Structures are given as structure tokens and as C-alpha cells.
Amino acid sequence: MEDSSLDPMSVFRPPIVRSAGAALDRSLFTKRIPIAAARVLDVKNVSKYRAQLEKSKDLLKLDRLANVRPDPDASLASKGGKCLLLKPEVKSGVPTTWSPILQEAVKADELGVVDYDLVLDYNYWNYYDIITSILPEDAQEEIPVGFAVVGHVAHLNLREDYLPYKHLIAEIIADKNAAVRTVINKIDDVGTHSEYRTFSYEVLVGEDDMNVEIREGDCTFKFDYSKVYWNSRLQTEHKRLVDSFKPGEVVCDVMAGVGPFACPAGKKGVFVWANDLNPDSYASLKDAITRNKLTNFVRPFNADGHAFIRFAADDLLSLTSDNLNTITLPPKPRSRHAPASTRMPPPQTITIPPTISHYVMNLPASAISFLPAFAGLYDGNEKLFEPYAQRKLPMVHVHCFSTKSDDNVRETREICERIGVELGCVMNPGDGDGEVLVREVRDVAPKKRMFCASFRLPSEVAYRKRA
Missing domain, CATH: 3.30.70 (Alpha-Beta Plaits)
Structure with missing residues (x-):
């Protein structure tokens, strides 16, 4: 019998049902x-x-x-x-x-x-109510409430302490999330299983069906979650960068995955050279381009990222020299309410710029090590940029991991030093030319944080003689 003398509302808490690893009995919660x-x-x-x-x-x-x-x-x-x-x-x-x-x-x-x-009854209480009623008090220091949902799959990353209760946790998550049909638990770190940032997993609830469909950035993506990298927690970061791109610019997405940066950018009229080394990611990227009607704006590639950094710049320049840098867009359909005599607008011709405005490098475990490929990126093409023309050298957005602190000062300095070493020049914190703006993206572990370091490619790097 619960004592409600101090807190009358305590009578509305669920019954305490401690069961170490036993099957979930929903009737006990009535x-x-x-x-x-x-x-x-x-x-x-x-x-x-x-x-x-x-x-x-x-x-x-x-x-x-x-x-x-x-x-x-x-x-x-x-x-x-x-x-x-x-x-x-x-x-x-x-x-x-x-x-x-x-x-x-x-x-x-x-x-x-x-x-x-x-x-x-069980249907009334939420996940947190149920799980705190089941887990022993000594296992409630940090209740496992965080999980990613990718399509119909809920993806757990349970600490060892909670593994005895993994099936209970998974059942409750499936019960309390109508869209979830399959619950999995990651059993190794991303990248351990494969160089393509995939991971090994065990199915806790539902069928082993990893073919998912999701919507993000006004785009639809379909892929096999077991074969490609996807992180729903990066949705805010995807939007932040895409919002910084201007229609008509060219973006080189070096590690594009299935296209969470590339496709939303293409939707807003940005030209994207999108690449991924993983053949399965490349296949899903091509599918997303077709599915979202982006063939005029997003071009898919399946190549090594180091080589692709220079290839994209050279490929874009070759389009200009061969007069292949224009695309013709069909006219927008006439409104249903427009008079029958209204003329269809003419097709729109757009010219693709000869240079890249942004490089995106979303491979935080190793993207900084790709930076030497920028040496000599525009060797011999100095007159395409300021002060000879009204163009600036590309912005580079490189994701990386570091430690975590309250103010990120130590981490910012360390990231700038790593970038400087790879580029072969001094790079200091800041948001001006020749400086690195380091933004916090998300915490990935108790002592580990993901960052995005953005800087304009220094001229001394871009115009260096290619090796």
C-alpha cells in the first residue's frame, strides 16, 4: 500500500514490478x-x-x-x-x-x-514510468532513455549494466512508439564492423528488417540501415549547413552517405558533387536523387574521398572549358486556376559556376586526415578568385571528434592545431579568413564530443604546386 500522506499524487504512479530479466507481464501494471x-x-x-x-x-x-x-x-x-x-x-x-x-x-x-x-493500466504509463518500475533501484542511476529511431527501427546502444534487461527495455520501447516495429542493440562501435561506418547489432524485438524509409529535409530516403551509415541525431547539423548554402552555388560532399546534406541542398537549387566510398551508400544516394527528382542538381560518385577532393574541382572546371556548364530546367506547370490563354513560361537555363563554394567532410573519425588533398586544389587557376574575380576560395566544413569541456576552449585549440598540421600552415581560432570557426555538434560519449570546424581554404594551400 502506497503512503500518499506526503504526496497525494503518488497514488498515480505505476506499481513497482521488479523483475530481473524476466518476461514483461503487462497485466501487473493495472x-x-x-x-x-x-x-x-x-x-x-x-x-x-x-x-x-x-x-x-x-x-x-x-x-x-x-x-x-x-x-x-x-x-x-x-x-x-x-x-x-x-x-x-x-x-x-x-x-x-x-x-x-x-x-x-x-x-x-x-x-x-x-x-x-x-x-x-500498462497503456496509460509512458516508457519512463514503466522502466523505472521494473529496474532495480541500484540500476537506476542513469535510466536508458536515449535511442535513435530510423524509419521503423529503434536503435539502442545499451551500457553493459542494462544488458540483463535488454529484452524488457526493447519490448517497452516497441509498445510505446507506434512507428517502431524492430528494436536492435548495437554490439560494437561504428566503424569496427566495417570501414563504411556500419556496425554489428542484435535484434531484440521484431523482424530483422533493416530496409527503412525516412523523411528529412523535405526529401525521402530508402536504404538498408545495416549496410549504410545514418544518424538521425545529426538532423539539426544537416539543416544548419544546408541553410548556409546559396542556390546556384556548388557544394562538394566528400563523404555524402545516402545524401542527408546533398539532397536537401539540391532541393533548394544548390549544385552538389556527392561522393561516398561505400557501394551501398552510393546505390541509395542514386535512388534518393531519382526519388526526389534532383538529377539536374545532384551528381553521385563512388570514389575514394582523398582523390575526389581534387577530382570535383577539376571536373567542374572541365565543364566550363567544354561549354557543358549549363542545364535547362523545364517550365513549372501552369496553375490549375490560370486562364487557358495563359502562356507557359519558357524553360529556364542555369549556368553552373566554375568553382566550388563549399566542401563538406562528414567523417568525424578521420576527415581531418583528408585535408592534405587540398594542397594545390586550384594550382594555376588563381585568376578565378579574388582579387582577379568576385569569387572566394571554398569554405571547408570538416567534422571531427575531440574531448569535451564546458567552454570548448581546449578542444578548439587542439582541432585548429590538427587542421594546421594537415594543411601545412598555421590555423588559428576565429571566424575570419585564415581562421577556423569550431562549432559544437553533439556529445557522443561521456568524454567525447563531435565538432564541425569551418574555414576558408587558405590561398597558400589552394595555389600550392601539386605534388
Whole structure:
């Protein structure tokens, strides 16, 4: 029996069901709670008294719980009778526990205060409620609440302490997330299983079906999650960078994956040279380009990233020299409401710029080591850029891992030093030309953080003689 003398609302907590690794018994979570209810004698007054009893603090207010219910008397309920659930401090036979508003309404014969058996069951409580009721108290220091959802797959990364409860945790997650059909647990680090940033996993609930479909950045992606890299927690980072690209610019996405940067950028009229070494990612990238009607803007490649950095710049220049740097877009369909005499607009011709505006390098474990490939990127093409032309050298956005601290000062300095070593020049923190702006992206472990370092490619690197 729960002691509600200190906290009357504690009666609405789920039953404690400690079971170390046992099967989930949902029936154990059914709980009958005796409370009081205000019988509304004329259903036309339900809204009126709901508002008044909420103001007087008589009304029961719980997340996910409707406090307007059928009357507990079955005969009255069959005629449409309603009642309002009252908080546990209000007792049906003790008028001194009623507010003046409730007392006046009863005296006016518009409300009656009656007993009500409130039944809460497994379906009512959320994941956190259920899991804290099941796990032993000594295992609740850091409840496993974080998981990624990729299409219909929920992806766990459980600490060793919680492995004895992994099936319970997975079942509850599947129960409480309608879109989830399969729950998996990662059993090694990303990249351990394959150079393509995939990982080994075990299926805890559902079928081993990793073919998922998701929407992000107004684009649809379909892929086999077991064969490609995808991280739903990077959605904000994807949007942040894509928002910084301008229509008509060229972006080189060196480690494009299935296209979470490339396809949304293409949607806004950015030209993207998108590459990934993984053949499965490349296949899914091509599918996303076709599926989202981006063939005019996003070009897929399956090559080594080191070589692709220079190839993309050279390939773009070759289009200009061969007069292949224009594309013709079909006219937009005429509005249904436009007069029949309205002429179709002419096709639109767009010229692809000869130089790249941004490089994206989202391979945080090793992307900085790819930076030597920028040496000599535009060797012999200095007159394409300032001060000879109104173009700037590309911005480079390189993702990386470092330690974590409250202010990131130590990490920023360390990242700048690593970038400088790879480029062969001094790179200092800052947001001006010749400086590196380091942004925090997300924490990936208790002592590990992901960053994005953005800088304009130094001229001394870009115009260096190619080796």
C-alpha cells in the first residue's frame, strides 16, 4: 500500500514490478485508484464546471488522462451522464475537503460528489514510468532513455549494466512508439564492423528488417540501415549547413552517405558533387536523387574521398572549358486556376559556376586526415578568385571528434592545431579568413564530443604546386 500522506499524487504512479530479466507481464501494471468525481446533473454544464473546478484546483489534472468521464453509474452513463474527476485530496463524503465553488454547486443541485474507481493500466504509463518500475533501484542511476529511431527501427546502444534487461527495455520501447516495429542493440562501435561506418547489432524485438524509409529535409530516403551509415541525431547539423548554402552555388560532399546534406541542398537549387566510398551508400544516394527528382542538381560518385577532393574541382572546371556548364530546367506547370490563354513560361537555363563554394567532410573519425588533398586544389587557376574575380576560395566544413569541456576552449585549440598540421600552415581560432570557426555538434560519449570546424581554404594551400 502506497503512503500518499506526503504526496497525494503518488497514488498515480505505476506499481513497482521488479523483475530481473524476466518476461514483461503487462497485466501487473493495472492499478485501481479510489477517488471522487463531480457528477454533472445537466450535461450542458460540463464545460462550465470543468473550467470552474480547474480554477478552484478541485479538478484532477494528469498528463494523458481525460478528466471528463462517463458517470460511474452505468444507468446514468447510458443516458449520456458525465462526471469530472477530482484530485485525491477531495473526498466524496467529506465536504470540508471541497472548495467553496464545489460546495456551492452541490448546494445548488448542479453537481454531486460521488465515489469513482479510476483504472490505470500498462497503456496509460509512458516508457519512463514503466522502466523505472521494473529496474532495480541500484540500476537506476542513469535510466536508458536515449535511442535513435530510423524509419521503423529503434536503435539502442545499451551500457553493459542494462544488458540483463535488454529484452524488457526493447519490448517497452516497441509498445510505446507506434512507428517502431524492430528494436536492435548495437554490439560494437561504428566503424569496427566495417570501414563504411556500419556496425554489428542484435535484434531484440521484431523482424530483422533493416530496409527503412525516412523523411528529412523535405526529401525521402530508402536504404538498408545495416549496410549504410545514418544518424538521425545529426538532423539539426544537416539543416544548419544546408541553410548556409546559396542556390546556384556548388557544394562538394566528400563523404555524402545516402545524401542527408546533398539532397536537401539540391532541393533548394544548390549544385552538389556527392561522393561516398561505400557501394551501398552510393546505390541509395542514386535512388534518393531519382526519388526526389534532383538529377539536374545532384551528381553521385563512388570514389575514394582523398582523390575526389581534387577530382570535383577539376571536373567542374572541365565543364566550363567544354561549354557543358549549363542545364535547362523545364517550365513549372501552369496553375490549375490560370486562364487557358495563359502562356507557359519558357524553360529556364542555369549556368553552373566554375568553382566550388563549399566542401563538406562528414567523417568525424578521420576527415581531418583528408585535408592534405587540398594542397594545390586550384594550382594555376588563381585568376578565378579574388582579387582577379568576385569569387572566394571554398569554405571547408570538416567534422571531427575531440574531448569535451564546458567552454570548448581546449578542444578548439587542439582541432585548429590538427587542421594546421594537415594543411601545412598555421590555423588559428576565429571566424575570419585564415581562421577556423569550431562549432559544437553533439556529445557522443561521456568524454567525447563531435565538432564541425569551418574555414576558408587558405590561398597558400589552394595555389600550392601539386605534388
